[in-house]
Amino acid sequence: MKTILVTGGSGFIGTNFVKYVMTHYPQWNILNLDALTYAGNPENHRELSDDPRYTFVHGDILDAGLLKKLFDAHRFDGVFHFAAESHVDRSITGPEVFLNTNIMGTFKLLEASLSHFRKNKPADFRFLHVSTDEVYGSLGFEDPAFREDTPYDPSSPYSASKASSDHFAKAYFKTYGLPVVVTNCSNNYGPYQFPEKLIPLVILNILDKKPLPVYGKGENIRDWLYVADHCEALAKVFEKGTAGETYNIGGGEEKNNLEVVQTLCDLVDQKTGKNGTSRDLITFVADRPGHDIRYAINSDKTRDEIGFTARYSFEQALSDTIDWYLENLDWVRSIQTGEYRQWIEKQYGR
Ligand code: NAD
Numbered sequence: 001m002k003t004i005l006v007t008g009g010s011g012f013i014g015t016n017f018v019k020y021v022m023t024h025y026p027q028w029n030i031l032n033l034d035a036l037t038y039a040g041n042p043e044n045h046r047e048l049s050d051d052p053r054y055t056f057v058h059g060d061i062l063d064a065g066l067l068k069k070l071f072d073a074h075r076f077d078g079v080f081h082f083a084a085e086s087h088v089d090r091s092i093t094g095p096e097v098f099l100n101t102n103i104m105g106t107f108k109l110l111e112a113s114l115s116h117f118r119k120n121k122p123a124d125f126r127f128l129h130v131s132t133d134e135v136y137g138s139l140g141f142e143d144p145a146f147r148e149d150t151p152y153d154p155s156s157p158y159s160a161s162k163a164s165s166d167h168f169a170k171a172y173f174k175t176y177g178l179p180v181v182v183t184n185c186s187n188n189y190g191p192y193q194f195p196e197k198l199i200p201l202v203i204l205n206i207l208d209k210k211p212l213p214v215y216g217k218g219e220n221i222r223d224w225l226y227v228a229d230h231c232e233a234l235a236k237v238f239e240k241g242t243a244g245e246t247y248n249i250g251g252g253e254e255k256n257n258l259e260v261v262q263t264l265c266d267l268v269d270q271k272t273g274k275n276g277t278s279r280d281l282i283t284f285v286a287d288r289p290g291h292d293i294r295y296a297i298n299s300d301k302t303r304d305e306i307g308f309t310a311r312y313s314f315e316q317a318l319s320d321t322i323d324w325y326l327e328n329l330d331w332v333r334s335i336q337t338g339e340y341r342q343w344i345e346k347q348y349g350r
């Protein structure tokens with residue numbers, strides 16, 4: 001058996017990853033360390049409360065004392081580091097917490113991992129640092145997709161903080177020999193995504209007959225990756241990736257935001273018998289400052305070295321995602337707390 005530390009395992013991707021591992025990797029035990037910010041929900045793993053393979057610790061990656069205790073007690077075989085502040089718009093209105101969690105938090109985790117790695121010499125140890133394609137900056141419509149050697153050029157406080165944490169993770173490999181792998185993935189979607197992000201926000205606004213806010217002209221392009229594909233890729237990179245290397249993970253599904261919102265309208269209308277009226281809710285609003293025009297991922301290295309290619313088509317996985325939200329409205333309502341309402345009011349109330 002291996003014991004792995006998952007940070008941020010109660011957020012969107014972390015939740016899906018914990019469930020993926022519990023099903024597909026019966027030889028792995030998980031310790032999920034999560035501070036339960038607004039984006040983390042311990043209820044996501046209620047079904048695991050009596051499972052001996054799963055342990056939840058409510059705590060902060062900035063707490064070096066706690067990290068030391070956990071590494072001493074569990075002697076982890078690897079780390080999957082998801083914990084972060086992850087929303088670009090929030091980083092624009094309040095950047096400081098992004099520096100604290102994403103940069104300092106990653107640094108504390110690297111320090112604790114290195115100290116454990118040196119002391120206990122765990123075989124095949126990997127520190128998998130989960131990052132984003134946003135560190136590469138913005139592409140023109142005709143530019144070739146991001147490769148692992150594309151220079152970093154982040155635009156937002158969020159992507160700048162992730163870029164910094166990527167550099168620290170790589171530096172801990174180069175300087176101290178900690179076996180780090182970095183993954184840079186594109187925009188994820190799927191179950192359990194917090195409805196501040198485009199896809200769940202639009203699904204829920206359609207259901208509530210609220211305006212569907214499209215920034216600028218809606219022409220910005222993202223490469224959409226279904227979260228189940230991302231989870232499979234992460235586990236494979238952990239097993240097969242070369243220490244010190246970066247692997248890009250993309251869905252190969254480039255869409256502009258207006259297309260995404262229109263597709264959501266049509267699918268939700270079909271599923272709820274609304275007869276094509278939801279597109280009327282589309283509302284063009286002020287653009288995001290520093291809004292990157294296009295992201296696109298070249299995943300050839302991950303395909304060739306890791307043997308991973310995304311399986312899910314955008315249309316099918318988007319339809320499944322809508323079904324999940326329709327079937328889990330209790331989950332949605334439970335996270336639409338005071339904090340959520342305040343954010344929506346602050347961001348869209350104008
Ligand atoms: P999320 O915001 O849904 O979840 C983040 C989780 O981290 C939450 O459970 C939160 O409680 C926890 N957390 C925050 N600060 C913490 C701290 N100081 N200590 C411990 N836990 C803390 O994020 P997500 O969308 O699941 O993203 C996970 C990772 O993937 C992030 O590192 C993000 O940068 C990266 N990523 C996300 C996407 C995407 O499309 N969502 C794309 C590329 C990369």
Ligand code: TYD
Pocket residue numbers: 087088089187196197198199201213214215220221222257288
């Ligand atoms: P988002 O889901 O916030 O992810 P990211 O900023 O990490 O790409 O946004 C996806 C795209 O959708 C991005 O181009 C911004 C745009 N967007 C809107 O047009 N309206 C919205 O209300 C939101 C949240 C995002």
